[in-house]
Amino acid sequence: MSQATPVAKQVLVLGASSEAARAVKELLALGYKVLWVSGDELPSNGLDSPALAKYANCRLYALEGHVGRFVSHFLHQGQRLALSTSAIIVATGNERYFPAERYGLELSSLVWTTSQVKEQLKKPLPQSVLAFRDKRILLLLDWSGETSKELVSESFSLAGELCERCRSEVYFFYRDLTVDSPGWEQRTRELRDKGVVFCRYGEPEVTVGEAAVSISYLEGTVEGDLLVLPEAVRPRGDTAELAEILQVRLGEDGYFQELNIRKYRAGLSARKGIFFAGRCHMDCDASEAESDALQVVAAVDALLGQGALEPEEVIAYVDPSKCIRCLTCVRTCPHAAVQVVEYEDMDVVAARVDELACWGCGACASNCPVQAIEMVGQEMPAWVQGV
């Protein structure tokens, strides 16, 4: 019935995150043409290639087409820009904020965020180090009631750096110590060896005084020179808008939701040809996000690597003469594979299922009120055709 449709090895990568950069680099190495687009500035990390086109400060306002022939419409420096690609990797990352309300504390010279500490440590010597030299630093995790692997991982790194580079005395307060990533238990052991003191609290009492901070917990009170609080992460502000334009799902928590919520095929969105990588869809630290980008590229290459796409073995087919244009199928298709179009040869307007975008789930066929949709096999066995 249908044959393989040739597709270009051309991919759109959305986002300026480090996982986006990793995906771009990997795609280029596999010989893909890459269009790298972000709503923000793009990192200048030496990624340059004749096969790479970069567009910073672009806003996606519409998406047409399906897998193999997406056309993304952007506004770029006041101009309209239309980019054709076979697949899209969304790697927009997440957003950081300081949950001041949940902490009930204002930032001050005694209360810093992990990011502020990180920035200070990046400054030139000796200012970077002197700010923390010989000070007692209280790192308070979990207190906002939110744990994100990214911030835990950063807090581990900061604790180590403060101990080693600044000779700080670091107290690491936690409710439940997060170690459920490969190698993290080892990291906490190494921190202990460097002198970091780990303290478990139930309900800590935090006091910010004139010149010192203190935390009272199960085993007593620890006074320190500086209280460091991790920020929190949340979905980027434009996630919902982007999901609507791309016609992909959001989870209850506002992050992008995979096709299979059990993450069996990690990174696949509900729409064929659209993938999620890294922190826009999962809770992970920066290096895990980059690893995720690699496995998403493997999935993209499994889809496009042969230069042609074939429909699933069973797909939905609309009989345009029966269709009453009620849009039930357009609404029920979980994969955004159905549209109402004009069938020029038949001179009717009716629903049409894109055969490459269809997963063959049958949701449209079972909901069609006039039974205009059938599930058909891609190739009927010879004996069926002969009957």
Place this chain on the structure above:
Amino acid sequence: MREHPSVIVVGGGIAGLTAALNLAERGAHVTLVERDSVLGGNARTVCCKAIAGECQLCGGCLLGERLELIVSSPVELLLETSVARVERDNGGFLVYLEGAEKSSPLRAQAVILATGFDHVDAHTKGPYGYGILPSVTTGEEMERKIKEEGQGAYDALGLHKVAFIQCVGSRDEHVGRGYCSQVCCRYALRLARLLKARQPELEITIFKMDIQNSGRDFQKTWQAAQEEGIRIVAGLPAVIRRSSEEPRRATFVYDDILAGQIVQEDFDLVVLSVGMQPRRDAEQVAELFGINQDRYGFFAVGDDLISTIVPGVFVAGTCQAPRSMAEAAAHAQQAAEACYRYLQELAL
């Protein structure tokens, strides 16, 4: 890439299947070697923990789809087969097999090791009385029982109080396992919720070191468990004994750190949340392929958590470190990517 390079995947669990499928889809000739007579590995014992039909995202059903895909894929499957000897051959590998129908060795440009893990043997934690006390079981056993007998397996046993003990054999440098097994908090809480949903009167307590409640897919379970009245205690027992009043029950003393008190309590059922350890044959496999093991016995890798010291030998899934099924599948797909890039460079 030139022609069809050959890859051997060792191990037919979730990781091996995922890596094999990805490489086969990308045009490699893949042979999957599995020592067992069936595919699936440890994933076969994981039960469905859906509560009244609502999925808890445990991943228990992840295997089925992959098994369907593998049989219709061009991946060559060799069951009841293991690797006997490996030789270097012209930059690639010559792999001699044992038990295979094929007598000639397989030639491959690259190898992916996905040999999986063993459950920690609860007998080794002697003071917990596993194998001696009838009321002490393991999470693995509970999964298996529910998988075989259905979700009602524990309904009619007259249980009133159930304890889950976390970190049995994990996070314990004294027994050579100074790592978190990643999955035990998740399966214990999901099993606890399943039991509680079926028997609301059941008093369930989870004894923990630190609950690993990060991760999008797990936050919901964690919150729900607390709302449903599952008690969480920070503190682990040292010894589990037979109850003197009721010999079928178990009793133990624990230090409730947060409440600051020492308590003795009886339970009808104690579930030991056993973790993961390297497979018992990890050392032989490492030796066959000339790769290293880390301090705990898992296969040693570079910073990418994929490559070994032998170019062309990659590792995937729980043979490298403990992982959930979904994470093992994702890791395997990364291994497939690294392997594919290696083959690509080899061809140039």
